[in-house]
Amino acid sequence: MIEWSRAIEVFCVGFGGVLASLVILQVGILIFSKLVGFFQTRFAENKEP
Amino acid sequence: MEYTLIHTIFNEMGFTHITLGNILMWCIGIALIVLAIRKHYEPLLLIPIGFGIVIVNIPMANLMQEGNVLWVFYHFTIERWNILPPLIFLGIGAMTDFSPVIANPKTLLLGAAAQFGVYVTFFGSLVLGFTLPEAATIGIIGGADGPTTIFLTSQLAPQLLGATAVAAYSYMALVPIIQPPIMRLLTTRKERTIRMKQLRKVGKAEKIGFPLVATLIICLLIPSSAPLIGMFMVGNLFRECGVVERLSRTAQNELINMVTIFLGLCIGATMPADVFLREQTLYIFFLGLIAFCFSTASGVMLAKFMNLFLREKINPLIGAAGVSAVPMASRVAQTVAFEEDKHNFILMQAMGPNVAGTIGTAAAAGLFLTMLLP
Numbered sequence: 001m002i003e004w005s006r007a008i009e010v011f012c013v014g015f016g017g018v019l020a021s022l023v024i025l026q027v028g029i030l031i032f033s034k035l036v037g038f039f040q041t042r043f044a045e046n047k048e049p
Numbered sequence: 050m051e052y053t054l055i056h057t058i059f060n061e062m063g064f065t066h067i068t069l070g071n072i073l074m075w076c077i078g079i080a081l082i083v084l085a086i087r088k089h090y091e092p093l094l095l096i097p098i099g100f101g102i103v104i105v106n107i108p109m110a111n112l113m114q115e116g117n118v119l120w121v122f123y124h125f126t127i128e129r130w131n132i133l134p135p136l137i138f139l140g141i142g143a144m145t146d147f148s149p150v151i152a153n154p155k156t157l158l159l160g161a162a163a164q165f166g167v168y169v170t171f172f173g174s175l176v177l178g179f180t181l182p183e184a185a186t187i188g189i190i191g192g193a194d195g196p197t198t199i200f201l202t203s204q205l206a207p208q209l210l211g212a213t214a215v216a217a218y219s220y221m222a223l224v225p226i227i228q229p230p231i232m233r234l235l236t237t238r239k240e241r242t243i244r245m246k247q248l249r250k251v252g253k254a255e256k257i258g259f260p261l262v263a264t265l266i267i268c269l270l271i272p273s274s275a276p277l278i279g280m281f282m283v284g285n286l287f288r289e290c291g292v293v294e295r296l297s298r299t300a301q302n303e304l305i306n307m308v309t310i311f312l313g314l315c316i317g318a319t320m321p322a323d324v325f326l327r328e329q330t331l332y333i334f335f336l337g338l339i340a341f342c343f344s345t346a347s348g349v350m351l352a353k354f355m356n357l358f359l360r361e362k363i364n365p366l367i368g369a370a371g372v373s374a375v376p377m378a379s380r381v382a383q384t385v386a387f388e389e390d391k392h393n394f395i396l397m398q399a400m401g402p403n404v405a406g407t408i409g410t411a412a413a414a415g416l417f418l419t420m421l422l423p
Contacts, residue, residue: 002175002176003181006181007171007172007175007181007184009420010171010181010185010417010420010421011168011171011172013416013420014167014168014171014413014416014417014420015164015165015167015168015413017270017271017412017416018161018164018409018412018413018416019158019161019162020270021161021266021267021270021271021412022157022158022160022161022405022408022409022412023157023158023161024266024270025154025157025262025263025266025267025408026154026155026157026158028262028263028266029150029151029154029157029259029262029263030154032255032258032259032262033151033154033255036252036254036255036258040252040254
């Protein structure tokens, strides 16, 4: 007997979860890259005489 | 007395207990070895797997009996601790360059889209009579990631380990044959000739920070994926930090080579004739192929969909690289692009979804474990 309701739940939560996780990771990487760039620029400016 | 001993020795010989199933499995094992050697189909795995199949099907040798050598390998490294796939991921992480993902993070979406084939096949497996955990382990073949397939199957459906692992590695080897027709079918010539901008240079700080950021985000969201993602990223940190060259070299060479030997032999050892030669094995290979095809198609289709909204278009061929067969899938995308335009270089752009697919498949496996592990 196929548990269709459970299967649909696994599909939605599973695929949705993978998509959501990688979207959040994408946002995290964008923010991280911007922060690295910002601090590297600040550091370079502070080093200039 | 002597005649009794001779009788005993004769009865203990494997020759007197050979079955048709043993012979068939020897043929399958030898076929895998021949494909690996002659055609270079994933030789690092298919040779030990093939030999494991041959040796475990020798009657009376009982190598998978408790206490015997293959049983020890399998029981402790996979059945009890499930340690080999995370160690493989450590080595793979040490060999992976995440620059294409860091430079163009939206390719993570293509890696996620390619997991759609996993879930389509999950449904298909249920229709064919598999249980929910079994369907998950068959679906994950679509991620084209051998270690993740083994990691998931050994926990959810260890009785299917041999079939799913061989299917996963076989289809990974067949990427150059399976993917191009699907890519050509779903794209126009104009789309295949889209040229993409060269990726920006990624700084050392970003490359060092990425494994930490990715580990924290993915493992906090999906803790069950931590064994795979954590090992993947620590290997990458060894590579990128530049101060542990010895550890990086060991992870890329000695460690992964040793683990590959044990893993291959263990997988082969799970395929005695009475387990492998069943109707459901054929279903697994058929469904694995479906998973792979849908994963390829969904990556391409998402790339085409994204192009509706992007000013700088993506060549949809790189969407097919969202399956985790690194770097083969990227090379296939490049080859198909070259067919239309010999000056269109998309290999590095294709590496983005390719490595993102590895993260996506590990995340999918983690979610299956969270939802289906008893």
